[in-house]
Amino acid sequence: MDDLKYGTRNKRGDWAPNQPVKTAPLFAFPPRLKAVLKWLPHYFFPWNMIFAASAVAYWAWVIPPVERLQTLGIEWIAWLYVVNAISVFLFYGAFELHLYVFKRQENRFKYNGRFPADQKSKAFWFESQNLDNILRTFLSGVTIWTAVEVAMLWAYANGYAPWLDFAENPWTLALIALVVPIIHEFHFFCIHRLIHTPLLYKWVHSVHHNSVNPSPWSSLSMHPVEHLLYFGTAFYHLILPSNPVLMLYQLHYAGFGAIPGHVGFDKVEIGEDKLVDSHAYAHYLHHKYFEVNYGDTLIPLDRWFGTWHDGSAEGEARMQERYRRRKEKLAVRKARVGIGEAAE
């Protein structure tokens, strides 16, 4: 597959797509019905379908009967941790193995020409991005994911969360299922802005940003506080007219859904001529430039708040202009403080 048909590669070997990143036409005004219809299949396939299907599979085969969920028990909690850990290991591991260990498509469609394993860095535990990321994923990532899952299941089993039946409320639940990704993105944008404030960035979010060149294992490589905020997206179902399966879908959307954004490749080659879009570029640019694209492409929140970077020259210019204005502001403030001090 010739990736230069779709993008360009610079001297350092970094590949960038020709087309700027587009936001979904969902929140356009005036409404763009035709565009929404054309975009709709991408909303479901392949990613959202995978996360929804895994939620259904969990409910059918993994989650214990409701009577057991009513009381917290170490056996079923440990069981959930083990299943989550194995699922993450297999799902994340499949991308890692295919793209980073066997390098089946070498650096085709890879944003950053280098592979993290080739670069040691003191920022990481044992100076290894992979080892650091894997340990953080399983030590606190899957643990906090499981804890939130357990808390929610316990709440459902004891009548603390609204539990609608699919047979009786199909339309309400279909609507909630449709907005699960929107809830995720709204929630993620809010917490992400929060942890980019200077103090929380230094204490919490810098852990995730150590991976400037993200790979699959970077997806859940976070500080435990960020894990809690991130998986806290499930708590919306404490007040929404929902169902445990949709709550699981919300969790899987966060847990497994972190992968596409960190895969490091724009497209994953399947066989000879099929390409699957990772939709990773917006978040890759966040890892590269730090202060753009706090959200993703579903809700144009970054456009509304002026932090959108679509990878184009205009996007770059907008970002530089924003940095320049901020620098100016800081200089003025500094000068003022200076004058104040001199007057004292």
Ligand SMILES: [Zn+2]
């Ligand atoms: Zn990230």
Ligand SMILES: [Zn+2]
């Ligand atoms: Zn960030």
